[in-house]
Amino acid sequence: MSRPGRDDAPDRLYTLTQGRSRSGPDNPFDLVTLVVAECDPVPGMQSEHAAILRLTGRPAAVVEIAAELELPVSITRILLSDLLAAGRVSARHPRKAAVPDPDILEQVLVGLRNL
C-alpha cells in the first residue's frame, strides 16, 4: 500500500494524538498564534506536551513549535488545543480583521525600516 509523505510518520503521529488528525475549523490556533506556557512540565506528562511547555516559556508561534518538534502543523494544533483546554498554555491569537488596522500597518513599516 502506498503511504503518503514520509514513510513511518502517520502511525506515530496518530498515536501522539490518540487517533485524531483533524485540526478543524473549531481549532483556534493560527499558524502565527503565539503560545505561552502557563506551567512547567511535570513528570508523566506526554513527552510532546512537555516539549511544548519547554519551548513556550517565552512566546512561540504555532509554526515554530511545529518546526521544533518536527511535527506537521495539524498535529501540533491538536496537541496545543489539549494543553489549552487543560489551562497549561495560553494563546495570543493574531488580530484578525477584514481590513488590516492602519496603525498595525504603520507599525510594520516602522519595524521593517528599522531593521
Added chain:
Amino acid sequence: MDSATSEPRTTSAPRTTSETRTPLDASADNGLKIVIVGGFGAGKTTMVRSVSEIRPLNTEETMTRAGEAVDDVSGVRGKTATTVAFDFGRITLDSHNVLYLFGAPGQERFWFLWDRLFSGTLGAVVLVDTRRIDDSWYAIDRLEKHGTPFIVACNDFGGPAFTPEQIREALDLDPHVPLVTCDARSRESSKLVLITLVEHIRALYADLSRAPRQELV
C-alpha cells in the same frame, strides 16, 4: 496511550535546544504573516534567510486533495494525501508585533493548501526568476482571484535584463501592482521588497476605505 517511548527526533537536533533558539520578547502578542511565493529555485528561502532573525525553519502540513486536514488513519490511507513542506523565518518588529515570512511553492498542485495555511496573510511577494517567468502566472492569477495584495519582485540572477515593461507584459500584470527588481541574497534589498509590499497594502486599503464599502478577502 503513552507516546513517551516514541522519542521525538528533535531530542538529538542541536537547533532545538534552548541555547540556540532565539526567544521572542515576553510581551510579543501579535503574529503577522507575509508569504513569499515563487517557483522552484526562484529564491524564496534565500530571501527569507536574508531578512530573518532566526535561521529559516521548515515545517510541513499533510492534506488530502479535498483541501481538508486528514481525518483519521483510514482517511489517510484511502485518499490521496499530500505533504507540503514550507520554510519560514521571523522578524521581530517591536515589542508586540512579530512578522513571520513564509516561503511557499507557487505551483498549481500546492494551492489547495493556501486558504487554510495562509488565511489572514497581510500580503504576498511573488518572487520571479526572469529566466522562468511562466512559473509565476498561476500564483499571480490565484492571488488576484483571492484578493490578496501582492507585489512582484524579480530576483536578479544576472541573466538577460528585461525592461519592466517587458516583464509586465509577460506576466500580464495589472499596472497598479508594484514591480521591483531585487537580489534575494541581500538583506537590504529583501527588506526593501517587504517595505514596498507593506506600502502597497497600506495604499490599497486607504483607497478602499475612501471608496464605497467593498467586500474584502
